[in-house]
Amino acid sequence: MIVLFNCTCAVPTTMDSFHPVPVKVNPDLQKERDAALFNPVELTYLKDGGKDKTERRRRCELLAINDPDLQHKDISFMARNERYSNAVRKAVIIARKIKEHRLTNMEEKQLYISAATQYDTYGFGLHYGMFLPALSAQCDEEQRNYWLPLAENLKILGTYAQTELGHGTFIRGLETTAIYDPKTEEFVLHTPTLSALKWWPGNMGKTATHAVVLAQLYTNGKSYGLHPFIVQLRSLENHQPLPGITLGDIGPKLGFHSFDNGFLGFDHVRIPRRNMLMKYSQVSPDGFYIKPIHAKLTYSTMVEARVTLVSDIAYSLSQAVTIAVRYSAVRRQTEQIKGVKEPQILDYRTQQLKLFPYLAAAYAFTFTSFVITGRYIEVQNEMNDGNMESLSELHALSAGLKAFTSYVGNEGIEVCRLSCGGHGYSQASGFPELYTLTAPISTFEGENTVMLLQTARYLMKCATTAKRGLELPRFVLYLSQRQKGQCPARNESDLLDHGLLSDAFEHRARRLVIEAAQKMQSNIGKGNPQHVAWNNCHMYLLKAASAHCHFYVVQTFVKYINDTEMSDAVRDILTSLCQFYALHGIWQNAGDFLQDGYMNGNQLDMVQSLVGKLLDKIRINAVALVDAFDFRDEILCSKLGKYDGNVYEAMYEWAKNSPLNKTEVHDSYNKYLRPLMQSSKAKL
Numbered sequence: 001m002i003v004l005f006n007c008t009c010a011v012p013t014t015m016d017s018f019h020p021v022p023v024k025v026n027p028d029l030q031k032e033r034d035a036a037l038f039n040p041v042e043l044t045y046l047k048d049g050g051k052d053k054t055e056r057r058r059r060c061e062l063l064a065i066n067d068p069d070l071q072h073k074d075i076s077f078m079a080r081n082e083r084y085s086n087a088v089r090k091a092v093i094i095a096r097k098i099k100e101h102r103l104t105n106m107e108e109k110q111l112y113i114s115a116a117t118q119y120d121t122y123g124f125g126l127h128y129g130m131f132l133p134a135l136s137a138q139c140d141e142e143q144r145n146y147w148l149p150l151a152e153n154l155k156i157l158g159t160y161a162q163t164e165l166g167h168g169t170f171i172r173g174l175e176t177t178a179i180y181d182p183k184t185e186e187f188v189l190h191t192p193t194l195s196a197l198k199w200w201p202g203n204m205g206k207t208a209t210h211a212v213v214l215a216q217l218y219t220n221g222k223s224y225g226l227h228p229f230i231v232q233l234r235s236l237e238n239h240q241p242l243p244g245i246t247l248g249d250i251g252p253k254l255g256f257h258s259f260d261n262g263f264l265g266f267d268h269v270r271i272p273r274r275n276m277l278m279k280y281s282q283v284s285p286d287g288f289y290i291k292p293i294h295a296k297l298t299y300s301t302m303v304e305a306r307v308t309l310v311s312d313i314a315y316s317l318s319q320a321v322t323i324a325v326r327y328s329a330v331r332r333q334t335e336q337i338k339g340v341k342e343p344q345i346l347d348y349r350t351q352q353l354k355l356f357p358y359l360a361a362a363y364a365f366t367f368t369s370f371v372i373t374g375r376y377i378e379v380q381n382e383m384n385d386g387n388m389e390s391l392s393e394l395h396a397l398s399a400g401l402k403a404f405t406s407y408v409g410n411e412g413i414e415v416c417r418l419s420c421g422g423h424g425y426s427q428a429s430g431f432p433e434l435y436t437l438t439a440p441i442s443t444f445e446g447e448n449t450v451m452l453l454q455t456a457r458y459l460m461k462c463a464t465t466a467k468r469g470l471e472l473p474r475f476v477l478y479l480s481q482r483q484k485g486q487c488p489a490r491n492e493s494d495l496l497d498h499g500l501l502s503d504a505f506e507h508r509a510r511r512l513v514i515e516a517a518q519k520m521q522s523n524i525g526k527g528n529p530q531h532v533a534w535n536n537c538h539m540y541l542l543k544a545a546s547a548h549c550h551f552y553v554v555q556t557f558v559k560y561i562n563d564t565e566m567s568d569a570v571r572d573i574l575t576s577l578c579q580f581y582a583l584h585g586i587w588q589n590a591g592d593f594l595q596d597g598y599m600n601g602n603q604l605d606m607v608q609s610l611v612g613k614l615l616d617k618i619r620i621n622a623v624a625l626v627d628a629f630d631f632r633d634e635i636l637c638s639k640l641g642k643y644d645g646n647v648y649e650a651m652y653e654w655a656k657n658s659p660l661n662k663t664e665v666h667d668s669y670n671k672y673l674r675p676l677m678q679s680s681k682a683k684l
């Protein structure tokens, strides 16, 4: 039985609300909305960057939501083959519709794509997410003029083939070779071992015709390290793999079921010299190598992707808390006073303690994503002018924030699922797809521990620079400032001060960075080689990097509230949310704040008491805070998180469509159960 998503296009939407006016709203949810102390649409405008941007976003999303060509049965009821095929079908429709709707702006395209794909992966995700960015960043002008129009017009479909079976993290250890042959002016690509098979690249198994392949460059008998090459994988006539190329799908995964993550092997495959992407380094026809102005420019595609992932995590976490908070407002459980209605589960302190830290984090990460995206654009412009000075800083910032936010995001989505009890485990909740789509962010684009260690590496250098009294970039300037002694808070109201809270995180980050640097120094002092000392100090380094990122997020949240114009009511709730984010962070990491005597037991008591008090303030506004994220039901794809709160009706309707309910009596009854039961009967 085919079930279409509820197509609500015929139902009018009000000016302020994006949602169709529901026939009946769950009274508990309505009560929450009536009691809120601010207007959520104001916060929506703020988050989107203005009313006009909200309206533009809604228009883009509605174009996809209301399009009958993009409707299909729930992906939860599809097998993998069907899911892959459906994702490709939709990707093709999306490409056509983007042209028809004249969506030329990148942001609009992304909004449209994410509304059209709903909670599934996008069939051309790697093409747009990594292949095109890699071409844009690594091609010289002539190459751009040739390849970009082909890729932008989908005449070729691409992927980014870096990871191998044997190595993902340690990319200097990748084994695929590209050996230059000056006689024919070609590179010969080869997979010398099983472990050198490219493994994991998305859309490579069945979809891509081309790939940006990362391979070890050899010319004139010398190795020059990893470089990007564009390689045709499949025929443009019949999609068959080209001679010398082995391709396939790597099989089912935890999630990403619609994605054809693939493997790829080369058997002495020849490509023209100009298929090496030559913006930063070149090989001349006679095999002379010209090196790049910065050794790590080959890695720049990953920096862009890590920046984008911070926004993606903020978006997914916002979806998770929207589902869990709305459901917690309509779910009632456990009679407290005989004969009196059971309370909404949102009233339980434990439920609030599960959800509100992630609600606060969702806002904190959203604002952080604005800042890091802005910084990325600035550095990109500097790099386009040939100034590579800030590349290391951007790498450290993006690697650390991608790791810090995705750890919290993955954990938060799982906590939200658990907070919905049994129904959270149903595919109807939306959590299984949301979780499995977000979970690999901790692994791809750089495994999180490895990324935090990269941030730590940068911080260690900064600690040395600060010690020498030399200048540091803005975002680590605090490392050159002196520690401020003890936390000055005397009472609870002092502890609500944003400046004081930001100072506390600054103090913790500086102390942990300096401590890690000292541990490294003393380890090296004991005669350990650098890599042994580094390994011995991993626990300090990881903590330092994480504390640095935590401080960055708190500071960004505070600065956002201070620097942005907003109504008093919105400022009031964002202020409480920011205080809660910081105080809860102190409470959860109390040891770090107590360890050097920066805070004392009495101050910690006050922190804990304030966390409790702020729960009340957030409780009144919780539903409005998640409404402000402004997810339409068609995008949230959760029966628990529906805007109208009619959860039980929706779950029952959804369950009726389970393929197992197609017939009253399943085939397996006649095949297995009947013979078993009849023979058992005989024995009785």
Ligand SMILES: CCCCCCCCCCCCCCCC(=O)SCCNC(=O)CCNC(=O)[C@H](O)C(C)(C)COP(=O)(O)OP(=O)(O)OC[C@H]1O[C@@H](n2cnc3c(N)ncnc32)[C@H](O)[C@@H]1OP(=O)(O)O
Pocket (backbone or CB within 6 Å): 109, 110, 113, 122, 125, 126, 128, 129, 130, 160, 162, 163, 168, 169, 170, 171, 172, 202, 296, 299, 300, 302, 303, 391, 392, 395, 396, 444, 445, 446, 447, 450, 454, 457, 458
């Ligand atoms: C319309 C649109 C729709 C879109 C819809 C999207 C849908 C989208 C679906 C997505 C689907 C998933 C897509 C997953 C795609 C993959 O996962 S692609 C594969 C990603 N792979 C990785 O991230 C590998 C991680 N590993 C690495 O990056 C490197 O090996 C490491 C860990 C950084 C180490 O590199 P290394 O060369 O060994 O460097 P090392 O000796 O440690 O030295 C570090 C030095 O390099 C510098 N460095 C390292 N990296 C960098 C860098 N990147 N930049 C600058 N400097 C750097 C450091 O600053 C440091 O400098 P110094 O301190 O020496 O001055």
Ligand SMILES: Cc1cc2nc3c(=O)[nH]c(=O)nc-3n(C[C@H](O)[C@H](O)[C@H](O)COP(=O)(O)OP(=O)(O)OC[C@H]3O[C@@H](n4cnc5c(N)ncnc54)[C@H](O)[C@@H]3O)c2cc1C
Pocket (backbone or CB within 6 Å): 126, 160, 161, 162, 163, 166, 167, 168, 169, 170, 199, 200, 201, 202, 256, 261, 440, 443, 444, 445, 446, 447, 448, 449, 450, 453
């Ligand atoms: C869904 C998905 C999609 C992907 N898409 C692509 C793609 O499109 N293109 C592509 O090229 N790749 C892709 N990848 C691969 C991905 O980028 C790698 O898996 C990732 O970079 C991690 O590398 P790894 O698998 O080698 O992990 P490993 O490095 O083997 O990690 C295993 C463990 O070792 C630890 N470890 C490793 N090195 C260190 C160290 N130096 N110090 C301390 N601990 C360490 C890690 O912390 C981790 O705990 C994808 C992966 C997934 C899951």
